[in-house]
Amino acid sequence: MYNYKYNFPVEVEPKMKISSGNKGFSLVELLTVIAIIAILAAIIFPVMGVVKERAKENNCMANLHQIAQGVAMFKTDNRRYPEALVEAVYDNNNLVDFGAAKSDAHLFSEYVPSVKAFHCPSSNIVDTKAVSDVPLKYYDPSGETIKVYNYNSYEVYINNSGTVERHYCINWANSDSTMDSSLSPNEGDDTEALWQADYERQLKFRNPPADTVVTWCSYHQNGSGTSAKGNAIVVFLDGSAEKVPAGKMNACKWRVKPSKG
Numbered sequence: 084m085y086n087y088k089y090n091f092p093v094e095v096e097p098k099m100k101i102s103s104g105n106k107g108f109s110l111v112e113l114l115t116v117i118a119i120i121a122i123l124a125a126i127i128f129p130v131m132g133v134v135k136e137r138a139k140e141n142n143c144m145a146n147l148h149q150i151a152q153g154v155a156m157f158k159t160d161n162r163r164y165p166e167a168l169v170e171a172v173y174d175n176n177n178l179v180d181f182g183a184a185k186s187d188a189h190l191f192s193e194y195v196p197s198v199k200a201f202h203c204p205s206s207n208i209v210d211t212k213a214v215s216d217v218p219l220k221y222y223d224p225s226g227e228t229i230k231v232y233n234y235n236s237y238e239v240y241i242n243n244s245g246t247v248e249r250h251y252c253i254n255w256a257n258s259d260s261t262m263d264s265s266l267s268p269n270e271g272d273d274t275e276a277l278w279q280a281d282y283e284r285q286l287k288f289r290n291p292p293a294d295t296v297v298t299w300c301s302y303h304q305n306g307s308g309t310s311a312k313g314n315a316i317v318v319f320l321d322g323s324a325e326k327v328p329a330g331k332m333n334a335c336k337w338r339v340k341p342s343k344g
Contacts (some may be wrong), residue, residue: 090124091167103115140303141323142225143300143302143303144316146200146201146202147201147297147298147299147300148318148322148324150195150298150299150318151318153195154297156194159200160187165189165253166189167189169191194301199331200233201235201238202235203300203302206236207333208233208234208281210233211234212232213232213233214236215231215233216247217238217239217247231276235312237299238250242301243307250300251270251297252286253285253287255285255337284338285337291320292318294320294335294340297319298317300315300316300320301315301332303334305317305329308333309331310330312329314328315327315329315333316333317339323341
């Protein structure tokens with residue numbers, strides 16, 4: 084090519100040839116990629132499940148901590164502990180609405196303003212209208228009963244068979260004679276003294292100890308009874324919440340004690 088402006092030839096580089104052929108993946112390469120994806124999925128999915136459950140447990144512990152704070156404030160104002168966490172009793176044969184006005188009988192809505200604070204994220208019960216009968220006194224199931232909202236995860240626990248277990252109760256035992264002998268301390272211990280200490284850990288008393296159980300959540304466990312796996316989450320009167328093996332929680336109930344102290 085000749086440049087007429089400057090009167091000298093200009094060399095032009097030849098154009099590169101572009102191949103029109105496309106090389107695809109081989110079968111071995113595709114199978115290798117699929118195998119890697121399958122391995123990663125097998126690793127990640129269980130981990131994600133654990134992370135999700137831990138997030139629910141942390142949310143539940145925050146709810147229980149808020150409830151314990153509400154119980155403490157209620158005690159300060161009323162010089163006693165509430166009969167129920169959420170209003171659930173009949174008043175003139177009419178069920179009081181879940182969003183009822185303030186009362187001196189329960190926490191909602193003056194001491195714990197959000198209904199969501201009473202619902203465990205692991206519970207699949209979302210109906211805020213359904214109620215169940217539970218005994219007012221745990222050791223006297225033939226006695227007086229109250230109506231409790233199924234949505235309220237920390238007042239009750241409803242297992243897969245539909246059985247309702249009450250978890251919040253100010254009066255777990257009428258006397259130390261109701262103590263379960265199978266849960267007695269080791270031989271040689273002062274059994275009566277230890278049972279008396281357990282008996283004092285009830286909210287029916289004016290000043291129970293700080294390690295008194297307020298309530299607990301069983302919606303994180305697998306199975307039921309002493310053979311249940313996983314954890315229950317319990318909150319104590321001092322506001323501390325911790326995970327307890329589900330089998331131990333089901334066996335000891337309100338007798339369970341914090342791991343520290």
